[in-house]
Amino acid sequence: MGGFFGAVSLEPVVADLFYGTDYQSHLGTKRGGMATYDREGGFYRAIHNLESTYFRTRFESELEKFKGNSGIGIISDTDAQPMLMNSHLGRFALVTVAKINNMEEIADSLLKENMHLSEFSSGKINPTELVGLLIIKGKTFVDGIENVYRTVKGSCSMLLLTEDGIIAARDFWGRTPIVIGKKDGAFAATSESTAFPNLGYETSYFVGPGEIVKLKADGMEVLRKAETKMQVCSFLWIYYGFPTSCYEGKNVEDVRYTTGFKMGETDGVEIDSVGGIPDSGVGMAIGYAAGSKVPYQRGISKYTPTWPRSFMPANQEMRNLVAKMKLIPNKDVLNGKRCLFCDDSIVRGTQLRDSSKALKKLGAKEVHMRIACPPLIYACPFINFSASKNELELITRRVIQDFETGNTKATLLKDAHSTENVKIADERIKAYATTDSPEYKAMVAEIAKRLGLDSLKFSKLETIIEAIGLPKDKICTHCFDGSSFHTCNGCCCEK
Numbered sequence: 130m131g132g133f134f135g136a137v138s139l140e141p142v143v144a145d146l147f148y149g150t151d152y153q154s155h156l157g158t159k160r161g162g163m164a165t166y167d168r169e170g171g172f173y174r175a176i177h178n179l180e181s182t183y184f185r186t187r188f189e190s191e192l193e194k195f196k197g198n199s200g201i202g203i204i205s206d207t208d209a210q211p212m213l214m215n216s217h218l219g220r221f222a223l224v225t226v227a228k229i230n231n232m233e234e235i236a237d238s239l240l241k242e243n244m245h246l247s248e249f250s251s252g253k254i255n256p257t258e259l260v261g262l263l264i265i266k267g268k269t270f271v272d273g274i275e276n277v278y279r280t281v282k283g284s285c286s287m288l289l290l291t292e293d294g295i296i297a298a299r300d301f302w303g304r305t306p307i308v309i310g311k312k313d314g315a316f317a318a319t320s321e322s323t324a325f326p327n328l329g330y331e332t333s334y335f336v337g338p339g340e341i342v343k344l345k346a347d348g349m350e351v352l353r354k355a356e357t358k359m360q361v362c363s364f365l366w367i368y369y370g371f372p373t374s375c376y377e378g379k380n381v382e383d384v385r386y387t388t389g390f391k392m393g394e395t396d397g398v399e400i401d402s403v404g405g406i407p408d409s410g411v412g413m414a415i416g417y418a419a420g421s422k423v424p425y426q427r428g429i430s431k432y433t434p435t436w437p438r439s440f441m442p443a444n445q446e447m448r449n450l451v452a453k454m455k456l457i458p459n460k461d462v463l464n465g466k467r468c469l470f471c472d473d474s475i476v477r478g479t480q481l482r483d484s485s486k487a488l489k490k491l492g493a494k495e496v497h498m499r500i501a502c503p504p505l506i507y508a509c510p511f512i513n514f515s516a517s518k519n520e521l522e523l524i525t526r527r528v529i530q531d532f533e534t535g536n537t538k539a540t541l542l543k544d545a546h547s548t549e550n551v552k553i554a555d556e557r558i559k560a561y562a563t564t565d566s567p568e569y570k571a572m573v574a575e576i577a578k579r580l581g582l583d584s585l586k587f588s589k590l591e592t593i594i595e596a597i598g599l600p601k602d603k604i605c606t607h608c609f610d611g612s613s614f615h616t617c618n619g620c621c622c623e624k
């Protein structure tokens with residue numbers, strides 16, 4: 130997904146920018162970048178590859194080159210950023226958290242208008258450069274950003290560092306967040322409000338969907354009002370977010386705890402201990418333990434000294450290896466017990482199948498899994514969620530396909546790409562996505578069987594909605610129920 134941070138201050142801003150950007154590190158793995166603006170020295174920018182190292186390690190040695198009272202930074206899961214643009218609107222630096230589904234189409238139309246694309250460092254179109262070009266087609270920054278809203282299919286939130294402050298523009302449907310923080314003589318904008326407490330900022334505003342605000346050291350001005358409709362990603366609370374972050378005023382840890390508590394209260398399974406799969410399963414497990422009145426125990430711990438991040442290298446095999454190496458089971462806690470674990474979600478299931486085997490080998494009498502969200506059935510077209518390339522990467526889709534095609538020799542395939550995707554009617558998929566339908570129950574039982582679990586339950590969609598505490602029509606739940614498939618921004622569908 131990626132996360133950004135920007136700050137503008139009466140004082141030099143580099144330290145805030147450095148740590149504020151670092152606090153986005155759980156949201157991306159590929160590239161990190163920062164740009165500052167200094168009245169005398171102008172813009173300074175650096176971008177580094179983060180695939181084999183961490184943001185702080187990579188940028189620490191060159192911090193003294195960054196100067197000025199304003200700056201933006203990014204941890205990106207995709208392209209090299211920030212982009213520096215010199216245009217009729219003035220000079221600016223740009224960072225985006227975006228997924229652009231119609232990139233080729235936009236690039237073609239820009240090239241036809243005699244514009245050029247200069248950034249091909251990874252052999253691909255740079256989405257942030259495309260966004261920059263769409264912005265400079267506008268008469269003003271706001272006009273240009275509205276052009277982005279109208280043109281991009283997918284999602285796009287952004288920060289612009291101008292010579293006159295920072296402009297923060299949230300995705301038209303509000304799929305990804307922007308939170309504003311304030312302290313004496315400074316304002317900041319961030320994807321993750323986790324960045325604020327240690328830097329002395331207090332959350333002062335949640336930017337609305339499609340809203341554009343301008344930050345200066347002495348204040349915030351709204352340049353474009355928020356849309357009334359919103360589709361904020363529910364997965365932010367379940368999986369992406371750091372526990373101390375808030376979106377729309379709703380705290381990540383609170384939502385995870387409530388989800389676990391509600392399930393624990395009513396589950397009724399006979400168990401001896403509850404544990405969370407670190408990191409994102411822990412909040413739910415603590416809630417489940419409180420709701421079920423069964424002790425919370427760390428049957429699995431994360432080796433934090435050298436595996437501090439929750440995201441992984443780009444290569445899937447390497448990801449599986451890292452996932453295995455960083456989580457260490459505790460034999461003394463597991464031995465002879467009926468253990469229940471909570472986790473955020475099940476995507477492919479390969480990792481969970483290996484863990485359940487390993488836990489039993491270490492003496493766990495039973496292994497039960499409880500999942501914070503409903504089954505993931507639809508690929509995400511909006512925010513670059515990891516299973517977006519091929520729906521058959523999802524274990525649910527493989528089970529559905531096997532059921533619907535009568536494949537009785539089904540196994541948990543390691544390589545989803547080698548499996549042919551058979552077209553299944555939308556209504557049939559919908560039947561599996563409907564909580565407690567016969568199809569849903571059969572699918573969940575089959576997943577439990579393939580993963581070697583004694584029992585498996587997923588949170589109900591209604592529980593997630595209730596835990597988040599926003600109206601259902603303001604939250605994107607597309608990957609669970611296929612709803613609200615808005616890929617355009619009001620240009621061709623009803624706003």
Ligand code: SF4
Pocket residue numbers: 304361362363364365508509510511512514605606607608609
């Ligand atoms: S489809 Fe899922 S992951 Fe994608 S934006 Fe919607 S809720 Fe988030």
